[in-house]
Amino acid sequence: MYISxxxxxxxxxxxxxxxxxxxxxxxxxxxxxRLPCLDRMAxxxxxxxxxxxxxxxxxxxxxxxxxxxxxxxxxWAQARGFTTPEGHEAGxxxxxxxxxxxxxxxxxxxxxxxxxxxxxxxxxASSHSSxxxxxxxxxxxxxxxxxxxxxxxxxxxxxFMREEIQVHVVGDPSRRPASLQDAARExxxxxxxxxxxxxxxxICYSGRWDIVQACRELATKVQDKLLRPxxxxxxxxxxxxxxxxxxxxxxxxxxxxxxxxELRLSNFLLWQSAYxxxxxTDTLWPDFGEDEYIKALKxxxxxxxxxxxxxxx
Amino acid sequence: xxxxxxxxxxxxxxxxxxxxxxxxxxxxxxxxxxxxQCYLISSGLLRKYQYLHLDRxxxxxxxxxxxxxxxxxxxxxxxxxxxxxxxxxxxxxxxEGVLKRSFEPFMNGSKDEKARESLDIGASxxxxxxxxxxMVIDCLSGSDGKEGIAKAADLLCSTYFNGExxxxxxxxxxxTEADMASALxxxxxxxxxxxxxxxxxPARCHLGFPAWRLRYTEIMHMGPLKSMKYGAIVKALYNFSxxxxxxxxxxxxxxxxxxxxxSMNSF
Numbered sequence: 284m285y286i287s288x289x290x291x292x293x294x295x296x297x298x299x300x301x302x303x304x305x306x307x308x309x310x311x312x313x314x315x316x317r318l319p320c321l322d323r324m325a326x327x328x329x330x331x332x333x334x335x336x337x338x339x340x341x342x343x344x345x346x347x348x349x350x351x352x353x354x355x356x357x358x359w360a361q362a363r364g365f366t367t368p369e370g371h372e373a374g375x376x377x378x379x380x381x382x383x384x385x386x387x388x389x390x391x392x393x394x395x396x397x398x399x400x401x402x403x404x405x406x407x408a409s410s411h412s413s414x415x416x417x418x419x420x421x422x423x424x425x426x427x428x429x430x431x432x433x434x435x436x437x438x439x440x441x442x443f444m445r446e447e448i449q450v451h452v453v454g455d456p457s458r459r460p461a462s463l464q465d466a467a468r469e470x471x472x473x474x475x476x477x478x479x480x481x482x483x484x485x486i487c488y489s490g491r492w493d494i495v496q497a498c499r500e501l502a503t504k505v506q507d508k509l510l511r512p513x514x515x516x517x518x519x520x521x522x523x524x525x526x527x528x529x530x531x532x533x534x535x536x537x538x539x540x541x542x543x544x545e546l547r548l549s550n551f552l553l554w555q556s557a558y559x560x561x562x563x564t565d566t567l568w569p570d571f572g573e574d575e576y577i578k579a580l581k582x583x584x585x586x587x588x589x590x591x592x593x594x595x596x
Numbered sequence: 597x598x599x600x601x602x603x604x605x606x607x608x609x610x611x612x613x614x615x616x617x618x619x620x621x622x623x624x625x626x627x628x629x630x631x632x633q634c635y636l637i638s639s640g641l642l643r644k645y646q647y648l649h650l651d652r653x654x655x656x657x658x659x660x661x662x663x664x665x666x667x668x669x670x671x672x673x674x675x676x677x678x679x680x681x682x683x684x685x686x687x688x689x690x691x692e693g694v695l696k697r698s699f700e701p702f703m704n705g706s707k708d709e710k711a712r713e714s715l716d717i718g719a720s721x722x723x724x725x726x727x728x729x730x731m732v733i734d735c736l737s738g739s740d741g742k743e744g745i746a747k748a749a750d751l752l753c754s755t756y757f758n759g760e761x762x763x764x765x766x767x768x769x770x771x772t773e774a775d776m777a778s779a780l781x782x783x784x785x786x787x788x789x790x791x792x793x794x795x796x797x798p799a800r801c802h803l804g805f806p807a808w809r810l811r812y813t814e815i816m817h818m819g820p821l822k823s824m825k826y827g828a829i830v831k832a833l834y835n836f837s838x839x840x841x842x843x844x845x846x847x848x849x850x851x852x853x854x855x856x857x858x859s860m861n862s863f
Contacts, residue, residue, distance in 0.1 A: 490811070491776070491808065492773070494745060494776065494807070495772065495773055495775075495776050497749070498752055498753065498769075498771050499768075499770075499771050501749060501753055502753045502757070502769035503768070503769060505756070506756075512750050512751075512753040512754040513750065515750040517746045520742075520746050520749055521742075546816060547813055549812060553807035553808065553810050553811065554745070554807045556801070556807075557805075558803065560799060560801055561815060586798065
C-alpha cells in the first residue's frame with residue numbers, strides 16, 4: 284500500500300507501466316477474451332483506470348458533464364508575440380486535448396462555449412473612419428472564428444468516430460454562416476448513432492436566447508393544442524432547453540470551468556448552471572492542459588455538495 | 597519477508613508520511629497567510645484597501661446555502677459590514693427561502709422609489725430599509741428563480757395563445773428577450789442584474805439564483821458563512837473594482853494587421 288501510494292505521488296508513469304495489474308482494485312480485471320470488441324472495451328477501461336490512478340482522481344466522484352468557457356486565446360497570443368488567429372488555433376488544439384482527456388476520464392458530456400451572441404455586437408456605426416474600420420476588423424474576426432470552428436469540426440471527425448462521441452451543435456442557427464451549418468449538420472448526422480460520449484458545441488449561443496427559444500417551442504405546442512399554458516412548469520421548460528439533447532440526467536453540467544481569470548458566466552448556461560461547481564482559473568485557454576484539468580476535477584471532487592430538496596433541472 | 601524488503605517498506609512508508617506532512621504544512625501556511633491578510637485589511641494597515649471605489653457596484657447579491665442561512669446573527673453581521681463599506685443595494689438569496697422567512701417579520705414595507713426606478717426593479721419586489729444606513733435589501737428564494745421564469749413563460753404563452761384565438765391563422769411565436777424581461781416583471785420576478793455575487797456555502801455554485809439576471813455578474817466564492825471575514829469582503833469588493841468588463845463584445849482583431857490588440861476578453 285505504501286509503495287503504490289508513494290509511486291502515485293513520485294513516479295506516476297512508472298507505477299502505471301510496471302504495476303498496472305494493481306488497477307484491479309478499481310473493479311477492473313485484465314480481459315483475457317479473444318473477442319476484439321471486448322478487448323477494445325477492456326483496453327478503454329484499463330486506459331480509464333490508468334488515467335484515474337495516475338491523476339489521483341476518484342472514479343465514483345467524476346463529474347458526468349463538464350462545461351467549458353474557452354477564454355484567453357487573444358491574451359495568450361499577445362503574451363507570446365503571436366497573432367490572434369494563432370491564439371485561436373492554439374485554443375483549438377487545447378480543446379481537442381481536453382476532449383480526449385474527458386473521454387479518458389470517463390466524463391460522459393462536455394459542453395463548449397464556442398461563440399457568444401454578444402460577440403456579434405459592434406460599436407455604434409458612425410461616419411468616423413476609425414469606427415468604420417474597426418467594424419470591418421470585427422467582421423473579419425467573426426468570420427475567421429466561424430471558419431475556424433467549421434475547420435475544427437471537420438478536422439476532428441476522426442476523434443469523434445474513434446471515441447464514439449456524439450456531436451451536438453446548439454445556438455441560434457440563423458446567425459451561423461451556411462458552411463458552418465453544413466459542417467455541423469454533417470457532424471451530427473455522422474455521429475448520431477454514438478451514445479458513449481457527447482460533445483455540445485454552443486455556437487451563437489446565449490443563456491437568455493436558450494430560455495426564450497424554449498418558450499417559443501412551448502408556445503408552438505400550445506398553439507398546436509399539445510399542451511395548455513397552465514401545464515408549463517420548471518421541468519417542462521427545462522425539457523425544451525438546447526442542452527436537453529442530453530436528457531434529464533446529463534442536461535446540467537456538474538462542473539463549469541472558465542479560464543483566463545474572469546469570474547462570470549457571460550450568458551452561458553444560465554439556467555443549467557444552478558448547481559454546477561464553478562471553477563475559475565487564471566490559466567489562459569491554450570495553456571489549459573492535463574494538469575490544469577486534473578486540478579479542476581480535484582477541486583470538484585473535494586467540495587461538499589449538498590442541494591437540499593431542490594434538485595430539479 | 598526478508599530484512600531488506602522490510603527496511604525498504606519502512607523507508608517508503610516514512611517518505612509517504614513526509615510527503616503528506618509537507619502538503620499539509622503547505623496548506624496550513626496558505627491558510628495562515630490568508631488569515632493574516634484579512635486581519636491586515638480589517639485593521640486598515642494595507643493602504644490600497646482603505647478606500648473602496650464602489651461606483652460600479654450598483655447592486656450586490658449574496659447567495660447563501662440554506663443550511664447556513666439559518667444563522668441570522670451572521671447574516672446581520674454581514675449586512676452591517678456591507679453597510680459600513682458603503683454598499684447601497686443588496687439582494688439576499690437562498691434557495692429554500694430561509695432568509696425571506698427570517699427577515700420577513702422585520703420588513704416594514706417601506707419602498708425607495710428612486711432606487712427602484714434607477715435600477716429598474718420589478719413591480720412587486722419585497723424590500724425594506726432594515727435600519728442599515730441608506731441600504732436597500734431584497735430577499736429572494738428559489739420561487740423567484742426557475743419557478744419565476746416558468747411563470748413568465750406561462751404568461752407569455754397564455755398571452756400569445758389568447759391573441760391567436762382572436763386572430764386569423766397561425767403565426768410562429770416571435771418572443772424576444774425583451775418580451776421575457778417584461779413577463780418576468782409582470783409576474784413579480786423582475787429586477788436588476790447584480791454587478792457582483794458573493795457565494796457563502798460549501799459548494800461553489802449559485803444555487804439557482806434568478807438565471808435571467810446573471811449574465812455578466814462577477815461571481816466570487818467566499819467560503820462558509822460561519823468563517824466569514826471582514827477583510828475577505830473588502831478584498832472581494834476591491835478586486836471587483838479593478839475588473840474590466842467588455843460585456844461579450846469583441847474589441848479588435850489586430851490580427852490580420854499583426855499589431856497587438858488592446859482588448860482582453862472574447863466573452
